[in-house]
Amino acid sequence: MRRAMLPVLMALFLGGLALTPGLASGHTASAFTVLVKESGFSQSAPEIFHNDSILWHNTDNNSNLTHRLVHDHDGDGLYNGTLDWDSGEMHAYCETDGNNTKIDANCTTSFFIEFNANWTEGDYEYQDLRSDGSTANGTIRLFADMDSHNASTPPSVGTSFGVTDGNEKPSDSQESVDEPLTAEDVLLYVAMGTGGAAVLLLLLLAVRRSDGPELVKSYSEQE
Numbered sequence: 001m002r003r004a005m006l007p008v009l010m011a012l013f014l015g016g017l018a019l020t021p022g023l024a025s026g027h028t029a030s031a032f033t034v035l036v037k038e039s040g041f042s043q044s045a046p047e048i049f050h051n052d053s054i055l056w057h058n059t060d061n062n063s064n065l066t067h068r069l070v071h072d073h074d075g076d077g078l079y080n081g082t083l084d085w086d087s088g089e090m091h092a093y094c095e096t097d098g099n100n101t102k103i104d105a106n107c108t109t110s111f112f113i114e115f116n117a118n119w120t121e122g123d124y125e126y127q128d129l130r131s132d133g134s135t136a137n138g139t140i141r142l143f144a145d146m147d148s149h150n151a152s153t154p155p156s157v158g159t160s161f162g163v164t165d166g167n168e169k170p171s172d173s174q175e176s177v178d179e180p181l182t183a184e185d186v187l188l189y190v191a192m193g194t195g196g197a198a199v200l201l202l203l204l205l206a207v208r209r210s211d212g213p214e215l216v217k218s219y220s221e222q223e
Contacts, residue, residue: 035059036067036090036128040136050121050145053114061092063132069111071126087111089131115142 029051035042036058046054058067066089073083080086087108094107121144128136 029053031055033057034138036069038063038065041128041138044137045139045141047141047143048115049143050115050117050119053112054140055110055112056087056090057110058090058092064092066091066131068129068131069126069138070129071124085113085126115140117145 030048031053032043032046032048032055034046034054034056036056038060048054056069060067067087068089069085069087070079071083071085072079072081074081078084088106088111089108090111091107091109094109095103097103119142121142124140124142126138126140128138130136
């Protein structure tokens, strides 16, 4: 009896493995560094996904300039709105005392933003306001998380962005568009098909093994 149940248990185990690829295909949050240089940004248009973050670090120590990164979502020129950001004046370095403590507590050399699920996918344009009056432009391209969207397809330029409205519903035209299969989808279907075939073969083996002793016994009684 125990030997007959072993193939069944193996079949259930393999069947469970066939479903695991979908659990491992989620996007792992990453951190990206953008260097603020005298000539501009090291990456003028980085492409990121939800829950990724960007760290801007000022490396412009030749021109003795300060850099201020701003994003004005509402267009009022104040950079203090809910969806705005303002890095403040970023220096190339901050002076410290003998204990390695910053003399100016407000001095900073870097700026950090995490783009969590509250930010919708789209292009985020921002500016570097330099202390000499010049400006440099940059863009952040935010894609939807691969867990729920086809992240290989970038959003169209001009997509609205900001905090997602919970009452907002997709249009009928968006619902009817079929997204193309990604490499992860193909691997998932192949794994499920292979696991299903293994389950069927092991079940067939279990049935044949369980029927074998009865057939031998019946044949012996007839003799």
